[in-house]
Amino acid sequence: MSDEPAAKVAAPRVSVIVPLFNKAPSVARSLASIANQTHRDLEAIVVDDGSTDGGDAAVAALGDPRFRLIRQANAGPGAARNRGIAHASGEYVAFLDADDTWDPTYLERMIARLDAQPEAVAAVCSYRTERRSLLPRRLREGLRDGLARIVPETPAPFVVALVAFMDPCTIVVRRADVVRVGGFYERDRCVYGEDAFLAFKLVFSGAIQLVLADLATKYLECSALNVRRRARPLEPLFVGAAELRACAKPELRPLLDDALALRAGKAACVMTYWGRHREARSLVAGFTRRRDLLRGWVVLGRLCASPIGALAAAARQLKP
Template identity: 35%
Template sequence: MRAEGGGPAVSVITPCFNAVERIGASVRSVMEQSYHDWELIVVDDGSVDGSADAVRRLDCSRLRLIEQENAGPSAARNHGLLEACGRYIAFLDADDTWHEDFLATMVAALDRNHEAVLAYCGWQNLGVVGGRGEPFVPPEYESPSKAEVLLGGCRWPIHAALTRAECIDRAGGFDETLRASVDYDLWLRVATQGPIVRVPKVLAYYYHHGGDQVTKNRLRVAMSHWTAQRKFIEAHPEVAEQIGPGRVRELLVGELLLRGYRSYWARDLDSARALFRAVMRHGYGRPRDWVYMIPSLLPRRMHGALLNLRDRGRSQ
């Protein structure tokens, strides 16, 4: 329930599932913020590794722990939204962290821009080879073509943004039917409600779990991304009219083709075959694209044998 007055300015929502080794660092990065007008809502999503007990042991009067049966991270975040009292909302997953000035900087950005619905900032991978990835600050998205650009992709993670609570309410929260790309789906629905503000500083840190964290879910991510795009266009026909059907087709089906190629060149043949088939069902692509896609109609073993034969021919 949103507080009418006297509540915290910011509600931080952290879904947690079997994150006992990382949840402490995540919570402490909130406790150590230079901005103090916040509440932290940790929603334990049926953990069986003692995560909830680890949260209980943290000494923080502004932390609320909510426990639920396992329902997935989107359901956990939506549960947190129902309990949130702040006028601003931030999301921080149980294995990610913030710079100590994240909240101070992001709140100031929205306070200075009263019409803005969302502020976003730069981020950096941790846990990769060498310890840290390259810092990245997303580009400026606010322009007359913002909806078109965001349809092409949104390059800030879920914990690198601060949003007005009423804007998330209008958007309807997280889509619990999506298996991936849930943050992109929400940002697309929120960021097109009004102006958004770029904060050109790296203030969010994403913990990278391993080399196959993204690649093993290529198909799931690609199809969820496409579903989010399609639902947005269906709900906003004025956007499709503004940018034109050809461009919509390029942004949606063309993106599936691009992801199909990425899977193909990474030898993730199962994902590539499924994505290429989806693209062919829409009759999309140039003749040279179809040269790569048509073999996906063959039985899996035959397709793989053709690729192996081609590779042996190139190596000779």
């Protein structure tokens, strides 16, 4: 036996986190898209969030030593991703849901962008669905390829568009930065909006490298939460607004409030549609101000949250 110390295994360049909850029909496809990346220096951490359909077997079936499985009781996608981050050793962290896929050059191109811009906390690309690309919409919203850094004069609608662009399956972030801002929202088994919560924290804490190319595919019909078909819970953006403000640079907090006002106006409209008039009224009262009445979504949100809006929503639901 040699007395020499064992050689240390070098940490991978990137850690890929895959939250898994009852996605047996699709997870093998997602894992294969990771295994087929042209960037080979990676580890993949699949966090089984209390699945009951046997999807975890796909990790062993892959037969790739770079992949490992962690199991936990069901706690929601944010908690699963945060658990993966805690076990990650790569300089960069990437996220892929168990029903989505990456193009083979995704990691290679995203890491190259981050290497070229050390000041960027994250790189984000566009994605396509089974039916269409969302890139034309993002271009209409004013997003452009390259480094995006918000300043106090940045228009609030641009901030909202930038956050909407940042889907977890299209984000590669420096591990030190995602740890610094506290990761995804995970309280109360949150299943909606935990990703936008992190996106807001990243946008208000550093520059974002935008890659205006479709490098991922989202299969929306596989999603466990189709928010168009059911009432949305209150977003973590509002429940955890104090945490967002703590992450934002002081000079950017007024802009954060403007962006939250826009999101609150839109959320109030949706709440009223689902008959949650009191919650809508409370939301616009807490997150919009008189000066926000120049913004379209705020005007609509306040109107929906008013008694007139509540009556209109009730009449619509009674209509045969």
